Amino acid sequence: MRSAVFDGALADAGADAFVFVGPPGDPLVRYLSGAAVPCRAAVVYAGRVAVVPERPLPDDVAVREDVTVLDPVATPARKLPGLVADSVLAPRTLPHDAALYLEEAGVDVSSTDAHLRARETKTDAELDALRDAQAAAEAGMAAAAALLADAGGDPLADDDGDVTAERVRRTANAAVARAGADPETVVAAEGPIAASDAVPIRVTPGVDGYRGWLARTFVADSDGGWERRATLAGEYAVDAGIDIVDVGETAVDAAAEEVTAELGSYGFPPTAGTGTVHGVGLERRELPAGDDAVEPGAALAVRAELDADQTVWVADLAVATGDGVERVGDFPRSVVPKPDY
Known part of the structure; x- marks a missing residue:
């Protein structure tokens, strides 16, 4: 991995390496090494990447070709001083023992957010993983909808x-797993579900660590009242948040404000309706955020959430390209669940 963001940060700071130590499956270790390392590991970026695991990596864990896996040591952080020179950059979350080993060896440690900024935009391979994750999210959402649609009674x-709610969650997760992704579903309901209950569902599965993001709300026996109006408002609000983005110019907060404003146009005040936009990648929420401009290659969760008579969620994943921002996937937004999508 060669990163212009890391290289620039190192040059600006006069540092020779970026270092980090993370627990099993840590997203930053995964980003730097290209693999889900199943143990605590130290990572050094200095134009190339070196990984020191706390135990030998299993045969099925394959790092990128440009990554060197060094002999394992029981305390990976102890190895850091011998892999760097006089000055390094590290996240604020660098574990205390790693910082102590470096400082005791006379290595100057300065904090950086380069690891966050480097992940603001995705490579084609990362975007492919995100699209696969979103397809798995749609499979999970379809299974949850079918369960609600096929049930009867009250x-x-x-x-x-x-x-x-637990059956809905497990049904979605099973479908996500069958689609080849790591499942993760949240259902904002409790116990047995009444026919008139709004059932907000969020599915955020992982493929190679990269997260999809899909939220929908279903009512099995909707009378077309508040929850239908709320869902329609959420649908148009998400589209408004996507459509307003001028890639390279529009800030993430501006897109979120547009989502909230669109909810307001349907009569939902900010106390009841909230628009949120943020980056998605190896974590469900990462950069870009706030006043960051949406650059080509950014992946965004665009979310409209209402909480008044009932709770209603509508959210989609979107990707910024040189031509604009496109929604990933096409899962319907109807409040009425269907047995097949």
């Missing part, structure tokens, strides 16, 4: 018993 039930 509270909802089928041949397997009551349809509960």
Whole structure:
């Protein structure tokens, strides 16, 4: 991995390396090494990447070709001083023991956010993983919708018993896993689900560590009232947040404000309706954020959330290109669940 962001930060600081130590599966270790390292590991970036794991890596863990895996040591952080020179950059989250080993060896340690800024934009391979994750999210959402659509009665039930929030979550997760992704689903409901209950569902699966982001709200027996208006407002608000972005110019906060404003145009005040936009990648929430401009290669979660009579979520993943921002996937936004999508 060669990173212009890291190289620039090192040059500006007069440092010779970027260092970090993370626990098993740490997103930053994964980003630097290209692999989900299943143990604590120290990582050094100095134009190339070196990884020191605390134990030998299993045969099925493959780092990138440009990464050197050094002999494992029980305390990886202890190895850092011998891999760097006089001055290094590190995240503020550098573990205390790593900082002590470096400082005791006379290595100057300065904090940086280069590791965050480097992940603001994604490579084509990273975007492919995000798209695959979003496809898995759609599979999970479709399975959850089918469960709600096929159930009857009040509270909802089928041949397997009551349809509960936990059953909805497990059904979505199973479908995500079948689609080849690591499942993660949140259902903002409790216990058995009534036919008129709004059921907000968020699915954020991972493929090679990269996260999809999809949220929908279903009502099995909707009378077309508040929750339908809220869902329609959420749909148009998410689209407004995507459409307003002029890539390279528009700030993330400006897009979020547009989402909130669109909710307001449907009569939902900021106390009831909130628009949120942020980056997505190896973590569900990362840069760009705030006043960061949306640059080509950025992946964004665009979210409209309402909390008044009931809770309604609508959220989609979007990717910025040189031609604009495009929504990833096409899962419907209807409040009424269907048995097939």
